Amino acid sequence: MSKSIIVDAIARLEGEGGLIINVKDGKPVEIMLDIYEPPRFFEGFLEGRIYNDVPDVTARICGICPVPHQTSATIAIERAFDIKVPEQTYFLRKILFLAEFIESHVLHIFMLQAPDLTGHEGVISLAGDAPDKVKAALRMKKIGNEIMKIVGGRSIHPVNLKVGGFYSWTDKQALMDMIPDLQWGFEAIVEASRWAATLPFPDFEVDYEYVAVHNPDEYGVIEGDIISSKIGIITDEEFEENYLEKHVSHSNALHSYNSEDQPYMVGPLARYNLNFAQLGDKVKALAEELGIVPPLNNPYKGLLARAIETAEAFDQIIKLINAYDPTGESTVEYKVKAGRGAVATEAPRGLLYHRYTLTEEGKVLNAKIVPPTAQNLARMESDLWQLVPQVLQKEHEEATLDCEHLVRSYDPCLSCATHFLTLKVEELE
Amino acid sequence: MSQKKKRLKIIGIGQSFRGDDAIGIIIVEEWRKLCLSFIDEHGVESEISSLPGLGLIDMMAGFETIIFVDAVQTGINLPGTIYKLREKQLASFVSGSKSTHGWGAAESLRLGRELKIDEMPETVRVLGVEAGQFEVGADVSPEIQIKVKEIVETLQGMIEEEINKN
Numbered sequence: 198m199s200k201s202i203i204v205d206a207i208a209r210l211e212g213e214g215g216l217i218i219n220v221k222d223g224k225p226v227e228i229m230l231d232i233y234e235p236p237r238f239f240e241g242f243l244e245g246r247i248y249n250d251v252p253d254v255t256a257r258i259c260g261i262c263p264v265p266h267q268t269s270a271t272i273a274i275e276r277a278f279d280i281k282v283p284e285q286t287y288f289l290r291k292i293l294f295l296a297e298f299i300e301s302h303v304l305h306i307f308m309l310q311a312p313d314l315t316g317h318e319g320v321i322s323l324a325g326d327a328p329d330k331v332k333a334a335l336r337m338k339k340i341g342n343e344i345m346k347i348v349g350g351r352s353i354h355p356v357n358l359k360v361g362g363f364y365s366w367t368d369k370q371a372l373m374d375m376i377p378d379l380q381w382g383f384e385a386i387v388e389a390s391r392w393a394a395t396l397p398f399p400d401f402e403v404d405y406e407y408v409a410v411h412n413p414d415e416y417g418v419i420e421g422d423i424i425s426s427k428i429g430i431i432t433d434e435e436f437e438e439n440y441l442e443k444h445v446s447h448s449n450a451l452h453s454y455n456s457e458d459q460p461y462m463v464g465p466l467a468r469y470n471l472n473f474a475q476l477g478d479k480v481k482a483l484a485e486e487l488g489i490v491p492p493l494n495n496p497y498k499g500l501l502a503r504a505i506e507t508a509e510a511f512d513q514i515i516k517l518i519n520a521y522d523p524t525g526e527s528t529v530e531y532k533v534k535a536g537r538g539a540v541a542t543e544a545p546r547g548l549l550y551h552r553y554t555l556t557e558e559g560k561v562l563n564a565k566i567v568p569p570t571a572q573n574l575a576r577m578e579s580d581l582w583q584l585v586p587q588v589l590q591k592e593h594e595e596a597t598l599d600c601e602h603l604v605r606s607y608d609p610c611l612s613c614a615t616h617f618l619t620l621k622v623e624e625l626e
Numbered sequence: 627m628s629q630k631k632k633r634l635k636i637i638g639i640g641q642s643f644r645g646d647d648a649i650g651i652i653i654v655e656e657w658r659k660l661c662l663s664f665i666d667e668h669g670v671e672s673e674i675s676s677l678p679g680l681g682l683i684d685m686m687a688g689f690e691t692i693i694f695v696d697a698v699q700t701g702i703n704l705p706g707t708i709y710k711l712r713e714k715q716l717a718s719f720v721s722g723s724k725s726t727h728g729w730g731a732a733e734s735l736r737l738g739r740e741l742k743i744d745e746m747p748e749t750v751r752v753l754g755v756e757a758g759q760f761e762v763g764a765d766v767s768p769e770i771q772i773k774v775k776e777i778v779e780t781l782q783g784m785i786e787e788e789i790n791k792n
Binding site: 260335 | 677680681683684733736737740741742743
């Protein structure tokens with residue numbers, strides 16, 4: 198055959214996975230996060246679709262974080278069409294966005310990771326021990342869901358966001374009615390953060406390259422450039438030159454590396470370490486009081502970053518609701534034209550990159566979507582190479598739990614289950 | 627703070643794109659069609675849930691009795707086998723759960739009970755249907771499809787038992 202078949206980008210999504218660690222002579226010789234969830238081909242089936250379908254199609258990539266996908270798709274297309282949306286649109290988008298942070302972070306802190314740190318099998322046994330904490334978590338999560346419902350029309354796969362703005366403005370009063378709940382939520386997460394700060398995190402540090410969205414004026418989640426602890430600030434357009442995806446045979450999700458072929462970390466720790474200065478004063482003071490300050494180079498302590506980010510989200514949403522005062526049409530006028538737009542936003546699990554090239558009729562010529570969990574997979578495997586020699590002498594069950602906990606601390610989207618990992622430690626001949 | 631609870635709610639659980647997992651949805655939808663006048667007369671509420679996660683706690687809250695309709699997999703009995711289960715029998719079905727993300731109705735129920743949430747129902751019953759396969763994109767297995775009417779009748783029977791209680 199004279200021509201190779203090269204698939205540059207296989208669309209993928211986080212789903213289910215296993216972990217295989219092969220050991221020889223008491224040392225790990227192979228470590229693989231085995232991502233066998235079938236590829237989803239979203240990028241492929243976006244091709245040829247009209248631009249206005251893209252936000253709603255990409256929302257379906259994930260049931261936990263539809264909003265960042267939807268928002269990224271929308272902004273990338275707006276950039277391709279040179280659309281500038283008014284401040285009020287930005288406020289409302291950010292309310293929706295941060296509501297999802299609350300919902301997702303609270304789920305991870307209490308339902309997925311806290312059981313690991315408190316010696317519980319899962320949240321049900323944690324609830325027996327600490328019912329008030331779990332009850333508070335459920336209420337916080339519900340508040341996030343409610344806000345998503347109010348702004349987005351429903352809490353999963355919201356439907357209000359569109360290129361140029363929103364299908365309709367959210368009623369200000371409906372949001373104002375949530376303020377007492379949000380104020381309660383802020384206090385609840387402050388209390389939870391105090392508790393989280395006392396949890397026994399494993400002693401494990403890694404020298405990471407952190408990559409996150411950065412906005413000098415606020416804790417960046419939607420608008421901003423990209424910042425790396427290694428290369429500094431780059432624009433969204435420069436992302437693909439600096440961070441590359443590779444296919445590895447044991448994973449249906451692509452792995453990402455920096456330009457020196459080294460793994461990097463996205464997610465709450467990356468954001469927190471890079472953007473601590475941009476936290477609001479009230480939340481920053483809380484973090485300092487609790488000693489949750491950068492550098493946090495322990496992956497397990499992503500939980501602390503999530504807790505503080507949740508406090509920031511409650512506080513920001515209250516401020517944004519107070520500032521929200523929409524007038525006029527909920528969508529700006531724009532012209533469809535050929536173009537290319539790229540954006541990086543922050544999903545709860547980390548930096549999410551969308552890029553689209555559109556024809557003059559506004560049809561998708563090609564699309565690229567780089568979700569956070571795929572970017573973290575190579576990083577997780579590297580962490581495991583560091584961790585495994587430290588745990589191999591432990592009992593099998595304990596060693597398994599340590600490895601699982603490390604992976605779970607990344608909140609990979611493939612681990613919506615609290616116990617998704619099947620650990621196979623194989624002693625080779 | 628607890629208000630008077632409503633009498634009864636039917637919750638169909640399942641994913642329409644995962645083979646026999648759709649049965650909970652199909653049965654509740656069929657029941658709504660076939661028992662329309664009964665539903666109107668008795669004001670029986672029903673809901674479909676494709677994500678039986680933590681949201682299920684809120685979905686159950688505020689009713690005296692909940693009847694779940696869900697696919698179950700014991701692997702012992704033939705696909706289409708009908709189970710009428712009480713809450714205490716649920717634990718034996720938990721570990722084999724094929725629900726997305728490993729969290730299903732039984733787990734939400736246990737969490738709600740563990741937290742002693744006031745609004746939780748006093749009675750929870752499950753109409754389970756043994757599933758054969760959960761293939762992505764597959765239809766419900768033929769041996770289950772031919773039993774839809776029988777399953778709907780079983781559901782209606784359970785509802786009447788609950789309504790006629792006391």
